[in-house]
Ligand SMILES: Nc1ncnc2c1ncn2[C@@H]1O[C@H](COP(=O)(O)OP(=O)(O)OP(=O)(O)O)[C@@H](O)[C@H]1O
C-alpha cells in the first residue's frame with residue numbers, strides 16, 4: 001500500500017475530489033495547512049507597500065491506496081491539477097506497512 005500526501009491550492013480541492021472519486025480510492029483525509037515551496041512564498045504589494053508572504057494556505061489530502069493503483073492515480077492527479085504555474089503543489093508518496101479496520105480487525109488491503 002502507498003500513502004499519497006497531495007498538497008494543493010485550496011481552489012483545486014473540488015477538482016481533486018472528482019479525480020479521486022473516479023478511481024478506486026476508498027477513503028481520504030483532508031487537512032488545512034500552510035506552507036511554502038521553492039519560491040519561499042511570494043512578495044505581494046498592497047497599496048505600494050511590499051511585504052513578505054512566507055506561508056500560503058494549502059490543502060493536504062491524504063489517501064492510502066493499493067500499490068497497483070498508485071502510479072496511475074498519481075498521473076491522473078498531475079494531469080488534472082497542473083496549471084503550469086508555480087505553487088501547483090506536490091505529491092509525497094510513502095510505503096504503508098499495514099492498515100487495520102477497527103470494526104472488523106481486517107488488515108492490509110482488505111482494510112482500505
Ligand atoms: N520539500 C517540501 N517538504 C514539505 N512540504 C513541501 C515541500 N515542498 C513543497 N511543500 C508543500 O507543498 C506546497 C506547494 O509547493 P510548491 O508547489 O510551491 O512546490 P515547488 O517545489 O515550489 O514547485 P513550483 O516550483 O512548481 O512552485 C508548499 O506550500 C508546501 O506546503
Ligand SMILES: [Mg+2]
Pocket residue numbers: 036037038039040086087088
Ligand atoms: Mg513553489
